[in-house]
Amino acid sequence: MSSPDTVIAALRSEYDLLAQQVAAFSDDDLAGPSAASEWDISEVLSHLGSGAEINRATLQAALDGTAPGGREFNESVWDRWNAMSGRERADGFVAANRELTELYESLDAETRENLRIDMGFLPAPIDVATAGRMRLNELAMHSWDIRVASDVNATLAPQAVRELLHGEPDLTAWTSKPEHLDGESLVLHVTTSEPESDFALNLTTPVSTSFEVADKYDGTLTLPAEAWLRLKVGRLAPQHTPTGIVTTGAADLDLLRKVFPGY
Structure with a gap:
């Protein structure tokens, strides 16, 4: 903290x-x-x-x-x-x-x-x-x-990213729309860089994050921490998505963009 x-x-x-x-x-x-x-x-x-x-x-x-x-x-x-x-x-x-x-x-x-x-x-x-x-x-x-x-590749400032990545309050439930999951419940293993972090994204009602990452999960999402923060608030449209993001299994960016439509 x-x-x-x-x-x-x-x-x-x-x-x-x-x-x-x-x-x-x-x-x-x-x-x-x-x-x-x-x-x-x-x-x-x-x-x-x-x-x-x-x-x-x-x-x-x-x-x-x-x-x-x-x-x-x-x-x-x-x-x-x-x-x-x-x-x-x-x-x-x-x-x-x-x-x-x-x-x-x-x-x-x-x-x-x-x-x-x-x-x-x-x-x-x-x-x-x-x-x-x-x-x-x-x-x-x-x-x-x-x-x-004026800069399609703009990113969040590193100092802000460090403070916002896991700092309270966690706004994940507030910024998400779990109805777009169509009744599914998924657990994704999220790995971030700059700074490095590992946590679970629980796609259910309510959507939440947890540091208790189970051995079994439905997909993985690997991305820069600043991109994760923008994804959660609807600011990771395709034209603003950095290269190098890796997804596996049920971790689909199009689905996540629907779950996190922004404000």
Whole structure:
């Protein structure tokens, strides 16, 4: 399990990479398509910027010992960002995400270990590392949505991959659609590289992962860790699939793309 320090460092790295790219965008670039099919690039930045603002308010509420803003506050933030121009969204993303990152970085060692954050939609408050990792997942995947618009071979940043590969929360059940299995139950042995890992993917209801890999399984899937993370969130379309992925038995990429359609 990674520490809050390494999660916060990955948040900083991911933000710096995207902010540098955004600074070079023209208005035409901002209006161009992203890999998030329903959003142009400015709309992805609007999603990330409003999310940063809400996450910062939630973290500050935990520090102040108050309740998070709730649905009404979130909707007011979304409405304001939706009304922005493309340039305002880009500039706003840079500012809002910088403020969130700096607030995380300002936490002292004791706070990083002991603070519990009420996200407002989870059954119980979570620790700093888990909250930061949830934000990192959102930032990393949508940063990829932007980068891949100009680079079909874009990959996730290595620092984010290390934090997200097996860090809590495990979103496998949330991102999957087991109804596409048509009643089948399969167990796949997944092997990743960069970093190396072995685990079982249990294709049933609910879909889950486990480090208990049985001697018998229905297929194997060998791929880079960053490709596995993109597969789980519907970002491993054929044109964005790296060479060298190996499947055997029931481990069919077309089936897995249906089970993990994305969001």
